[in-house]
Amino acid sequence: MTDSATLLPSNASVLERAVAAADARISDTPTPLRDVWNPYTCPANLLPWLAFAYAVDEWDETWSTDIKREVIAQALEVKRTKGTPGGVQRALAAVGLPARVQEWFQQAPFGAPYTFRVHVEAEQVGFTAAQIAQLRRVVHQYKNTRSHLDGVEITVRTTGGPRPASIALAGVDARVSDGTPAYDDGLSALDFLVDGAVNGYDMTAQAADELRLILNEMPSKLTIPTDL
Template sequence: MTGTVTLLPSNASALERAVAAADARISTTPTPLRDVWNPITCPANLLPWLAFAYAVDEWDETWTTETKRQVISQALEVKRTKGTPGGVQSALAAVGLPARVQEWFQQAPFGAPYTFRVHVEAEQVGFSAAQIAQLRRVVHQYKNTRSHLDGVDITVRTTGGPRPASVALAGVEARVSDGTPTYEDGLSALDFLVDGAVNGYATTADAADQMQTILREMPAKLTIPSDL
């Protein structure tokens, strides 16, 4: 304790002098109490103790540091709404499981009275069995005693979308015919071929010529009675 002002008597013991030396440096010892009690600034190795102080119900050492800080930060708000659908949703969101609670009277058709379902939307990677088990634990911890979980609906959402593209093509259009006769509108004249095969091609051709002649001359010969 050379160079240190002390009030100890000259016959002080070694223990007393050691305590006095430690107390002399107490003012230089950092005491970040505000930082320790703040979930955002608390050292990572002290987060489990802070979670115990905040009475966090669900804790997992495998969580990331960011998730641990989020769970502690929302602990008081979740406690205020515990036993309500909003409380269940907040508790699930705090552990990284955003969900929507739908009670029995909000379902179509109605579910069994005093039951509810949990709808969870997952990314395209989905959920693991451990996460589903954690979801059920959180739900049972934060739901009210009257209500019962009827089921969990998981929707997998993909972030992929359509990719627009364009292709430039150049070519020549070719029309191939098998030699079948066609009408003026391009339709195949298979009915005349069948008729010719049955009745003879000469007879069929004569009948077609006669019909064409009748149709061509019909407007000139058509007379409408004056009494109509």
């Protein structure tokens, strides 16, 4: 700060000039008041104080920073609709528990009068006991006095898509014979004979003759044990 920019008299003391120089830079000091009052820009360490200023009913220091900001951001709208099914749903969604409130006359069959149920859907995994307890606290804080919670239904949804896969196999071909006479190419003489008898092929005569000769020779080749 130069002497031409000051309103101090020429006989001002050194202390007075130092104070004037410090005050001249006060406008350069950042004062992010708007940021502090904005839930999405407020420093994380000041969020509990901002939640107190917004009169947030449910607060947990173990929440992530994103959930804390969302709870504060939804505080005014939740309080505006407090005592309605929509207010309960907004309060639960703000703490990371998206749910659907179903009143007794919306159920099939009808539930007990002046009761409601809460349907919560989870992705892949369910909820812990602490989260269920928190859910009940939030519901009781934001429901109307007349209505009573009849139950909580939790649905766990698992999503997945098609997964292509392949497998390689190796093996050998094996041929099992039942002892029926066969030609050199592997064709069974009995199958050939039956096929010819059914279809009336003239070429089966030779096969039948060969098969008859083989069958006639088989008894002479049998060996009967003498010790039986």
